[in-house]
Amino acid sequence: MTATPLSSADQNLLLKLENQLCFPLYAASRMLTKAYLPLLQELDLTYPQYLVLLLLWEHEELTVKELGDNLLLDSGTLTPLLKRMEQKQWVSRRRDPRDERSVIIGLQPAGAALRQQACRIPEQLFAKLGMPQAEFEALRDQLNHLLTRLQ
Amino acid sequence: MTATPLSSADQNLLLKLENQLCFPLYAASRMLTKAYLPLLQELDLTYPQYLVLLLLWEHEELTVKELGDNLLLDSGTLTPLLKRMEQKQWVSRRRDPRDERSVIIGLQPAGAALRQQACRIPEQLFAKLGMPQAEFEALRDQLNHLLTRLQ
DNA sequence: TAATGTTTAATTGTGCGCAATTAAATTTCT
DNA sequence: AGAAATTTAATTGCGCACAATTAAACATTA
Numbered sequence: 289m290t291a292t293p294l295s296s297a298d299q300n301l302l303l304k305l306e307n308q309l310c311f312p313l314y315a316a317s318r319m320l321t322k323a324y325l326p327l328l329q330e331l332d333l334t335y336p337q338y339l340v341l342l343l344l345w346e347h348e349e350l351t352v353k354e355l356g357d358n359l360l361l362d363s364g365t366l367t368p369l370l371k372r373m374e375q376k377q378w379v380s381r382r383r384d385p386r387d388e389r390s391v392i393i394g395l396q397p398a399g400a401a402l403r404q405q406a407c408r409i410p411e412q413l414f415a416k417l418g419m420p421q422a423e424f425e426a427l428r429d430q431l432n433h434l435l436t437r438l439q
Numbered sequence: 440m441t442a443t444p445l446s447s448a449d450q451n452l453l454l455k456l457e458n459q460l461c462f463p464l465y466a467a468s469r470m471l472t473k474a475y476l477p478l479l480q481e482l483d484l485t486y487p488q489y490l491v492l493l494l495l496w497e498h499e500e501l502t503v504k505e506l507g508d509n510l511l512l513d514s515g516t517l518t519p520l521l522k523r524m525e526q527k528q529w530v531s532r533r534r535d536p537r538d539e540r541s542v543i544i545g546l547q548p549a550g551a552a553l554r555q556q557a558c559r560i561p562e563q564l565f566a567k568l569g570m571p572q573a574e575f576e577a578l579r580d581q582l583n584h585l586l587t588r589l590q
Numbered sequence: 591t592a593a594t595g596t597t598t599a600a601t602t603g604t605g606c607g608c609a610a611t612t613a614a615a616t617t618t619c620t
Numbered sequence: 621a622g623a624a625a626t627t628t629a630a631t632t633g634c635g636c637a638c639a640a641t642t643a644a645a646c647a648t649t650a
Contacts, residue, residue, distance in 0.1 A: 303493055303497070304493075304497070305493060305494070305510075307579070308579070309568075309575060310486075312585075313468045313471055314468050314471075314472065314486075315511050317465050318608095319590070320464055322589075325608095335465075336637095337635095342455075352598080353597085353598065358456065360470065361636090362637080364599095364638055364640095365636060366599090367599065367600055367601085368600095368601095372635085387597095387645075387646070388644080388646085389598040389644070389645050390598065390645095391600095406454075410459060411453065417460075417589075418588070419585070424460060427460065427582075430578050431463035431464055431578075432463045434578065435466055437568060438467060438470035485606080486606095488605095502628085503628080503630095513607080513608065514628075514629050514631095515607070515629095516606065516608070519605085519606085520605080538627095540615045540627060541628065542628085542630095
């Protein structure tokens with residue numbers, strides 16, 4: 289299969305930021321994370337720390353590996369992040385006695401208690417967005433679909 | 440306007456990663472940037488550096504402020520990034536003689552020359568995605584729309 | 591069982607992102 | 621003109637992201 293050469297006019301169009309998929313994705317992601325900031329600051333949380341808690345509120349205990357598989361983050365990101373969360377007494381870290389390679393992350397009482405205050409965040413953010421529900425769900429589903437393509 | 444309380448079952452649903460907008464956005468953005476990596480590494484570029492060049496190929500000269508307005512990045516991010524690009528002789532940095540507060544970023548020959556190799560990246564990436572064109576454009580347009588909401 | 595290969599976290603080093611502060615230049619107001 | 625407010629970059633400090641390497645634990649296989 290031979291690549292068709294593009295005219296330079298076509299290239300000019302393709303090189304514009306707004307015609308690409310990646311830039312709007314990159315920028316919207318950062319702006320949306322920024323919209324979370326005031327809500328998360330009340331809980332002294334960063335966005336990736338909030339994601340870790342979302343998973344732990346659902347599963348109680350997860351290994352670093354499992355957290356990484358779910359969040360698509362590696363130990364280079366998670367290890368220092370989890371150590372900071374341990375210092376704040378939100379999570380615990382211990383080796384799995386049945387497989388000493390794995391580190392099990394558990395919820396401490398303070399981390400479990402945060403759920404009460406955090407459980408309103410999704411609604412608050414949805415309200416802040418002021419986006420029709422159908423549009424919200426369509427975009428979310430397309431992004432989840434893209435995500436499966438990218439793995 | 441009074442907030443309607445949610446059932447705890449509803450809250451459980453809302454707190455799941457895949458039901459939120461932000462996580463798929465955050466994860467897809469990182470994974471898509473990662474898909475650019477092999478293409479950008481051939482040019483010794485990072486993704487945000489590539490974005491700066493996309494703008495300069497179009498406009499030849501832009502101030503740090505204008506770059507920041509376009510990319511939604513501030514000087515805390517751009518200043519060190521542009522200094523690294525200056526060291527590699529891709530861009531030039533000089534004060535605007537008509538307004539000494541502004542720093543004008545221009546293209547150096549090596550930076551202009553990169554365009555020849557980079558102009559194929561958008562097509563290569565689109566091919567790599569293997570996504571129907573209509574789906575690509577719909578997602579891109581929805582993200583651009585979300586982006587205007589978030590500004 | 592001993593050697594080989596794989597899996598899992600941790601570590602190291604680099605480059606963003608961004609809030610907060612500082613300092614200089616310019617604009618606006620009185 | 622002079623004072624006050626605004627704009628613009630740079631700096632500082634912190635927390636991700638992630639590639640690459642290391643080391644330990646476990647699994648597989650000869």
